[in-house]
Amino acid sequence: MKSVVKVQWSRESGEWVPNLLMAIDGGFETLELRRGRDMNLELGEERRCTGYSSGIGQREPCPEFREISSGSQCGECRNRDVYSDYVRGTGSVNQEYVDTVFSVYMAQAGAKVKVGVTRSEKVERRWVEQGADRAVELRRGISSEEALELEDEVSERFDVSQTVNKNYKVEAGRKEEFEDVVGKVCAGMSMKKPGILEVCTEVKISQEFGCQGGLERSGLLPSPLEAVKGQIVCGGGLCVALGSGRVLKTPEQQSLSGF
Template structure:
């Protein structure tokens, strides 16, 4: 039994972004490649298991008991140990480092977000953005979060649901419109062109069977060309009937 931590993106020596599936298990952690054409066979269920916690930046510790949970991706014990828990809840905003505020077009919607300066464009790729633009940089975490809140309006949100990320807009017109309205003269990056994967295809789903070959990956969504399956953190991957996870 394995639970999903996330689709983990990494830039190769040629500058292209590829990905792998980062999983929690009873024994610790596993990583499974998601190269184009690689065979896959697994089932995403509604059952959830704790994915562990971050004791330090860039580190991951396993849940001591790989606990079954009802919602989210962490048990109360691991959530309490996670250094980012307070940041996510808005209780701790004083993280070290320089932060940037960005706008990203995903489908036909635009979101505002905050990330460390060095994590652009990784953050855009992880979120499944089609186009991105950095609008502020060199900020403290508190300053960045204040800017993010200022830019959250009816036109600009902080979150976009996965099922709305499956469309591929032909141009960044929505993002450019908002940049112009706010007086920003900044470069817009075509985020999907940075990865090795073609445009996402398939009917969106949050659970069920996904078999065949990897055709595309966008953010946290994996497609075999027919089904575009959300890899939701905390959800359990089950072994399909008569087939095992070693087949992908």
């Protein structure tokens, strides 16, 4: 039995490449999400703990690979996770986390726009992981406190969400709408409007494939795999969100492509 940790994106020869990180009893496994792959997996309703982050880029497995009722971590692993409190500078975290510099960004994922905060060194990776179609960096190299205050101000003054439901990420979004929102925020905050970056994910699902039946959160994974956007896999008009903590298992029934 395995559970989804997340789709990891890495740079290879200038391109972003997705791999699925999965938790297993006592460790982790990865699966290359290459186009054309026969997935032969089913995403279930059950959940298992995905472990915890012990440091930047370091992950430890759950000691008991515990079954959980919601979320992606058991209570023990959540309490051990360094990311549970370091962004807001609370708890017993190492000084290296407190001293990390952050960026505030805006991104368009499908039909919605959000404002967010992440470490400056991984801002583009964050956009790709979230399935952004395009994005801008509003401020860079500031403290966590400054970043969170700016994020809250942009969100409250200009009615920009801090999260985007995955259902919206598979809808078509217009660049002009994003430019308009960014322009209003920058004008209202007396900022110079930054250039908009088209995020180089493998494919824009909303434009090339579409989700004929809407976004699924459980069931057979699309096979063969045609596209990956953030944490969503797509093929044959089917889009499935790989929710963290969800159990992956061998299908109990064949996919349509198997007949």
